[in-house]
Amino acid sequence: ETGVTQTPRHLVMGMTNKKSLKCEQHLGHNAMYWYKQSAKKPLELMFVYNFKEQTENNSVPSRFSPECPNSSHLFLHLHTLQPEDSALYLCASSQVVTDTQYFGPGTRLTVL
Amino acid sequence: AQKITQTQPGMFVQEKEAVTLDCTYDTSDPSYGLFWYKQPSSGEMIFLIYQGSYDQQNATEGRYSLNFQKARKSANLVISASQLGDSAMYFCAMRGSSASKIIFGSGTRLSIRP
Secondary structure, three states: OOOEEEEOOEEEEOOOOEEEEEEEEOOOOOEEEEEEEOOOOOOEEEEEEEOOEEEEEOOOOOOEEEEEEEOOEEEEEEEOOOHHHOEEEEEEEEOOOOOOOEEOOOEEEEEO | OOEEEOOOOEEEEEOOOOEEEOOEEEOOOOOOEEEEEEEOOOOOOEEEEEEEOOOOOOOEEOOEEEEEEOOOOEEEEEEOOOOHHHOEEEEEEEEOOOOOOEEEOOOEEEEEEO
């Protein structure tokens, strides 16, 4: 595997379900990011992790819970989501937070 | 406050022609960086090109060049000799004083006609 990978690529879940999105980067980077891309809205930064420590939470509701066990892996745990949370969730990484970010293919989430 | 504006929601261009995608920005930070990303229908955001605010020359990467006009606060992307595979959404983005935070424009959908 090369670059940034995300699984699953597609996810459909009910509002009472609990699921997790996984991101893995194979670039030796130290910073990782979660973004949300909704239809007709600009890409929104959700969380930033730098050397496994969360450095930014962009006022994200608590039903989204990130986890970064090491510099290569990033998870987004989802529970009791709302239909308006349906979106493309993109993971990115960079060598350090000031560097160019490289994105994964995204997980397209549908909340019923 | 920082802001990125892309005024062209969609563009159609004939194959092999050059195309310019517009981007203007607003920031009070003395140091900032500007990016262009391509997003095909598959969803992945592909990094194309970067321009630092203190770079003296316009950035170039293969068929991509960034027309950086600092006084006008514009950072237009120029694609030379367009190809069918260039059809995608293109996003302009900027990183300012909050080094980890990049803000994105609303994007331009580029369609290349054969």
